[in-house]
Amino acid sequence: MVAVDGIELCTESFGDPSDPPVLLIMGTGASMLWWDEGFCRTLAEGGRFVIRYDHRDTGRSTTYEPGRPGYTGADLVGDAVRVLDAHELQAAHVVGVSAGGALAQLLALDHAESVLSLVLISTSSAVPGDRGLPSPTxxxxxxxxxxxxxxxxxxxxxxxxxxxxxxxxxxxxxxDEAAARALVRRDVERAHDFAAVRNHDSLPDGDLSHASLSSIAVPTLVIHGTADPMFPLRHGQALAEQISGARLLTLEDAGHGVERADRQTIAAAVLEHTSAGTAD
Structure with a gap:
């Protein structure tokens, strides 16, 4: 448990703290359980120090009354820095999925010193604008x-x-309904108050960056499924085009999130992307 600034954040780490750090940021409304433990261990076995954590109002982290969140979207960005600070890390490779990918982008814009590289999965631009992108299915x-x-x-x-x-x-x-049901049941039963996840749907932005994504200077990998119903593939393509030097990895027939069938592919891509400057 990380206790800082009057809140508590539940975190879990995998691997050797002396290895290059990888911070995993799940989407809003989702606890760290949605980063599969086997996926985390695969990254750790590949020589990374992996950290996952519960957002506020998910899992074992500080939970507010449903309908009354005491924080903003900007606070969720700041929570990523709080987790790094608690682990005595100045910076990490940051991997975000869905809204966690948006938080990762904002982290790179507002706290550039904390980000070594970005991996953005099943997400879209965190910076507002008329981009002509397709709506959800x-x-x-x-x-x-x-x-x-x-x-x-x-x-x-x-x-x-x-x-x-x-x-x-x-x-x-x-x-795989059985696997999904087991994960969801564990998530619901583990939470202080699962109904509080609805707070993420109505958060005020707070003091969020409106800088251009083109100002992100760290190496960036965008991973996107061709069957994503929330953010159709064009969102990932546009994101890769906006961030200078970004690469795009498409996952054929994959939906939204890190699916079981793609975990090894995504883990290998993350390990390769975060290998710069690491020892063989």
Missing amino acids: EEFMRFVSAAHVDWSDGESVIEHQVAYARVLAGGRRPF
């Missing part, structure tokens, strides 16, 4: 507009989260 929009969940009923929440995971998977590959 019709199936995704139907789900978010019609889904009903009783947040006071754990089983209702689990059913909702599993159904959401199915939609995010994109529909082009078999969906």
